[in-house]
Amino acid sequence: MKSMKKLLIATALGLASCASFAAQHQENTVRIAAPFEIKGADPALSSDILLRMDVVETLVEVNQRGEPIPALAKSWQVSEDGLRWQLQLRDNVHFHDGSPLDAAAVVKSLNTARSKAGLLDKTPITEISGEGQVVTITLREPFTPLLSVLAESRSQILALSSWDAQGNITRIIGSGPFMLTAFQPPQSLAVKRFEGYWGEKPYIAAASYLSSGRAETRALLAESGDADYVFNLDAASRQRLARKPALQLPAIPVPRTLMLKLNLGDPLLAEQPVREAISMAIDRNALAMAVLRYPGAASQLFPPNMGEWHNAALPPLSYQPDSAVTLLQKAGWQPGSDGVLTRNGQRFSLTLLTFPDRPELPLMAMVIQQQLRKIGIEVKINSTNASEIPAQHHSGKLQLALFSRNFALTPDPTGTLLQDYAEKGGDWGAMNWHPTGFSGALHTLTQSTDASARAKARTLITSALQQDLPVIPIAWYQQSAAINSQLQNVALDPFERHFGLRQLRWEP
Secondary structure (H helix, E strand, O other), X not given: OHHHHXXXXXXXXXXXXXXXXXXXXXXXXXXXXXXXXXXXXXXXXXXXXXXHOOOOEOOEEEOXXXXXXXXXXXEEEEOOOOOEEEEXXXXXXXXXXXXXXXXXXXXXXXXXXXXXXXXXHHOOEEEEEEEOOXXXXXXXXXXXXHHHHHHOHHHOEOOHHHEOOOOOEOOOOOOOOEEEEEEEOOOEEEEEEXXXXXXXXXXXXXXXXXXXXXXXXXXXXXXXXXXXXXXXXOHHHHHHHOOOOOEEOOEEEEEEEEEEEEEOOXXXXXXXXXXXXXXXXXXXXXXXXXXXXXXXXXXXXXXHHHHHHOOOOOOOOOOOHHHHHHHHHHOOOEEOOOOOEEEOOEEOEEEEEEOOOOOXXXXXXXXXXXXXXXXXXXXXXXXXXXXXXXXXXXXXXXXXXXXXXXXXXXXXXXXHHXXXXXXXXXXXXXXXXXXXXXXXXXXXXXHOOOHHHHHHHHHHHHHHHHHHOOEEEEEXXXXXXXXXXXXXXXXXXXXXXXXXXXXXXXXX
């Protein structure tokens, strides 16, 4: 009863904070609600929201097959040794302040991104320079995924007027089809159509965005008509909203995987058979159907829609609780008086971190807690802020974390793998895992253009992840939304880069 009261109070407070959002509705304005917080003007913090809302653009875009295509850069060429990339910028492109796109703005934007944690700082760039409409990127060594990195949201290009004299970003002046009219971190922003846009003009005149962390609040916004485009709903809300004729509920598979991250430096998790037992104890099919309510059980890390990264030759991860018990017994773990495993006087007790921004995560955590308890592993759940996971990664305190990872942050997932599985691991990837040959395989993918060598590298990477289980895949994702039925040309982005605003139009 207490938990229900807390839920009702939190929902009421959430709706109260959304009142001004609903009141802002004007004819032709598309109101978007999603859980993604606006963390500030710095592209290192909120670049994905600004790209999704089509305020900013990158040099390179992505087609439906995940291939890089021209955007602000209309063409590019690479030297024979792979160390010098020249990008030709589009002519007649203007930022929202009227200033023209030129090499100076691009160099400033990319060098700023390089100075902060992300993908560009992990790219072997020695210099970014330019003059006129040509930008030159010089590398220490070949780096084949460079175009993918330039398509990543933190590589967005801003006008020079976005920075003050001290080099701080004080305004967000992009070149996208929409320009900011209001910016109120961490909760909301508003945009209007940029009439000077160089490309195809949007149909809609304006849009607004609300960051709403609670799935219940977002569902109520969709149900009441106070939002037109709502992302990341829980399964129960989707089922309820599907009965509303005023809403359309599109869904598509996306290259995102829900997983458990493990600290291999923790004595409880250091042994591979123990990690394998944890994996075997999880009934993925039942969990996906009960929580996600679609057949999304993950048999490996990379889903089938990731093409060559999905390794069909791998033995699939499966539910084998009896084998899990046997593996733990062989590792010396025996049930204690309360059923929790013990070894040398130590209880097998773990703390699992997760966060409620994605409504399925706390529910999944509770089911995993119950399933692991059946084989004698005690799990304590800490549902907290998402930022706590990388914080505890760096402090070394993390044991388990449950989250989802988008492998399409760049068109080529090599960029994401470099962040997550480089030698020192990553905030959303491995922790204290150093497999033989893995770094070399990543290096091959960043340098080689030989198809056979690249295929062998992908096989080594996918096999090592499946064998050692530094992360345990749980489920593959679908992206879904609840959208006002009067909106036409709705198309969810499988790479989760854009809300699709520029294609939307209101029913006449």
